Amino acid sequence: MSKIRNRKKKKLRPGDMLASGMNYFWLILVGLITVIPFLYVISMSFTSETALGTIGVKLIPAEWSLEAYQYLFQNARDLVRAYGVTIFVTAAGTFLGTMLAIFFAYPLSKKQLPGRNGIMLYILFSMMFSGGLIPFYLVVRGIGLGNTIWALILPSCWSSWNMILIRNFFQSIPDSLEESAKLDGANDIQILFCIIIPLSKAIIATIALYFAVGFWNSWYNALLFIDDRKLQPLMLFLKNIMETKNVGASLIGSSSANQIPASEALRMATVVVCTLPILCVYPFVQKYFVKGVMVGSVKG
Amino acid sequence: MKKKKKGKSRWQTIKNYKYLYLLMVPGFLWLLVFHIAPIFGIVIAFQDYNPMVGILKSEWVGLSNFKMLLSSSSFLRILGNTLKISAAKIFIGFPVPLILALLIYSCRNRYIKKIVQTFSYLPNFLSWVVVVGISFTLFNPYYGVFQNVFTALGIPYTDITTNTRTFISFIVGSSIWKGMGMQSIIYLAALSNMDMEMFEAATVDGANRRQKLWHITLPTIAPVCAVVLILAVGGLLTGDFEQIYLFAGENAQLRMVSDVFETFVYRNGIRAAQFSFPAAVGLFQSVFACILVLITNWLSKKFGYEGIW
Numbered sequence: 001m002s003k004i005r006n007r008k009k010k011k012l013r014p015g016d017m018l019a020s021g022m023n024y025f026w027l028i029l030v031g032l033i034t035v036i037p038f039l040y041v042i043s044m045s046f047t048s049e050t051a052l053g054t055i056g057v058k059l060i061p062a063e064w065s066l067e068a069y070q071y072l073f074q075n076a077r078d079l080v081r082a083y084g085v086t087i088f089v090t091a092a093g094t095f096l097g098t099m100l101a102i103f104f105a106y107p108l109s110k111k112q113l114p115g116r117n118g119i120m121l122y123i124l125f126s127m128m129f130s131g132g133l134i135p136f137y138l139v140v141r142g143i144g145l146g147n148t149i150w151a152l153i154l155p156s157c158w159s160s161w162n163m164i165l166i167r168n169f170f171q172s173i174p175d176s177l178e179e180s181a182k183l184d185g186a187n188d189i190q191i192l193f194c195i196i197i198p199l200s201k202a203i204i205a206t207i208a209l210y211f212a213v214g215f216w217n218s219w220y221n222a223l224l225f226i227d228d229r230k231l232q233p234l235m236l237f238l239k240n241i242m243e244t245k246n247v248g249a250s251l252i253g254s255s256s257a258n259q260i261p262a263s264e265a266l267r268m269a270t271v272v273v274c275t276l277p278i279l280c281v282y283p284f285v286q287k288y289f290v291k292g293v294m295v296g297s298v299k300g
Numbered sequence: 301m302k303k304k305k306k307g308k309s310r311w312q313t314i315k316n317y318k319y320l321y322l323l324m325v326p327g328f329l330w331l332l333v334f335h336i337a338p339i340f341g342i343v344i345a346f347q348d349y350n351p352m353v354g355i356l357k358s359e360w361v362g363l364s365n366f367k368m369l370l371s372s373s374s375f376l377r378i379l380g381n382t383l384k385i386s387a388a389k390i391f392i393g394f395p396v397p398l399i400l401a402l403l404i405y406s407c408r409n410r411y412i413k414k415i416v417q418t419f420s421y422l423p424n425f426l427s428w429v430v431v432v433g434i435s436f437t438l439f440n441p442y443y444g445v446f447q448n449v450f451t452a453l454g455i456p457y458t459d460i461t462t463n464t465r466t467f468i469s470f471i472v473g474s475s476i477w478k479g480m481g482m483q484s485i486i487y488l489a490a491l492s493n494m495d496m497e498m499f500e501a502a503t504v505d506g507a508n509r510r511q512k513l514w515h516i517t518l519p520t521i522a523p524v525c526a527v528v529l530i531l532a533v534g535g536l537l538t539g540d541f542e543q544i545y546l547f548a549g550e551n552a553q554l555r556m557v558s559d560v561f562e563t564f565v566y567r568n569g570i571r572a573a574q575f576s577f578p579a580a581v582g583l584f585q586s587v588f589a590c591i592l593v594l595i596t597n598w599l600s601k602k603f604g605y606e607g608i609w
Contacts, residue, residue, distance in 0.1 A: 030416055114314050131583075133562065134341075188319040213424075
């Protein structure tokens with residue numbers, strides 16, 4: 001690290017100056033490209049509908065207004081229900097998925113476990129080959145999960161990829177820690193809960209975040225297995241709102257056949273309300289996140 | 301005698317690990333129900349499956365579903381669309397996160413680095429529902445932001461979201477926007493493990509920036525690139541359902557360029573409640589993808605990089 005600092009203090013040659021100028025230019029461009037759509041969405045959600053029609057979309061609202069949010073919260077029964085479904089699915093799914101991955105990864109991290117290679121081979125096979133959508137659909141419906149909230153949770157709470165990341169992390173923990181615990185008379189399950197898990201907070205936070213994001217954003221399983229509107233998760237609700245109004249400018253102002261009036265600001269306000277929670281979680285886990293991916297992705 | 305002893309000790313080791321095996325039971329159950337059972341369910345691709353009578357009593361039809369698949373006019377179109385979209389995603393989408401990682405790695409300003417990293421990871425946390433919804437709004441031909449920009453520049457603007465000619469670029473562009481930050485992390489991990497002394501030595505020997513990039517940096521991350529590429533090829537035929545289904549919707553005109561295996565199976569299988577023929581399509585897709593991974597892995601090893609196993 002000190003070497004890098006020393007080099008930084010050295011006087012830069014013109015070629016280096018040009019290179020780092022280009023570097024800043026491209027990086028700032030990437031930053032702007034990723035962040036500007038977010039700003040537009042937020043701005044639109046706070047702009048009054050009439051201003052959107054006459055002045056158009058601006059980065060800073062031309063005419064501030066909370067009417068979209070007011071309308072959204074006044075007619076929030078469906079939204080609140082969808083929120084409830086998604087929160088339950090995300091919490092239960094993240095917990096189950098992370099536990100399943102930890103319990104499977106810990107034995108696999110033991111090099112001397114009989115049958116380990118065979119199991120790993122099977123996991124690799126499962127990542128490459130699957131029965132496809134139709135048999136999967138028939139199995140989930142067949143075991144009676146159709147039209148229940150568990151259809152949103154159980155089929156997605158396994159990820160071989162996440163399990164392998166955790167296993168790689170567990171393998172990087174020195175064996176000597178476990179051996180000393182064993183000498184003190186701890187069994188494997190005690191070792192897992194009292195030593196391994198507390199040492200692996202970074203990777204567990206990362207995997208939990210992956211699961212949480214996946215569950216929060218999922219709608220495909222709901223599309224396949226949920227017929228009851230009461231069990232609709234947030235993203236399916238959002239998808240319906242987006243699609244009923246994807247009709248173009250002609251519909252703006254005049255209310256469509258749907259109960260919710262067609263309105264860009266309202267759509268964007270719904271986007272904000274549906275996305276904000278998962279974006280808010282991210283800064284808290286970010287410090288674990290990059291670290292976890294970096295250690296986990298080293299091949300073991 | 302010796303053999304018997306060995307067998308006994310093996311049984312003893314397995315017994316020693318009984319808690320560990322116990323821990324794996326939930327995972328095994330999951331795999332059994334949601335992965336192995338559907339694999340056996342593939343048999344319906346060889347049947348004329350009737351949900352009313354079940355798998356055991358449905359009529360066996362041999363390979364006729366596959367014959368129907370190969371002779372159907374939509375098959376070539378779907379295969380072509382799938383390969384075209386995935387190839388465009390790999391060729392254009394693969395270098396972008398790599399370049400972004402190199403840019404972030406070589407950035408000297410800590411704040412710009414941090415801010416750009418945080419921003420570029422954000423889109424990955426959005427659902428495709430949100431990304432597609434926002435795109436439709438921003439690219440809307442009547443009031444979208446880009447329409448304003450184009451009119452200001454004096455270029456006529458047409459709706460590129462529903463145009464068959466711009467569809468693929470739109471798909472590729474949106475998936476790059478969503479994924480580049482997250483995908484750059486794995487390269488950054490490889491870069492941060494790089495040996496700094498090699499750089500010092502190269503500088504002493506008078507190597508310039510391009511030479512260092514070409515002869516030190518890129519060879520260091522080449523194995524990671526190989527793994528990422530193998531996985532990308534494995535996903536060549538899958539993984540686009542959400543994005544494509546949302547972008548193309550029920551637009552019959554777009555279907556000519558947008559229909560891929562997964563949307564085809566969904567529409568003809570789940571929607572139409574016709575299971576056997578779509579299951580055959582799905583099986584073809586799975587086997588084809590598996591063969592592609594095996595080939596890429598073999599090629600990667602042949603060129604001296606590590607495979608994924």
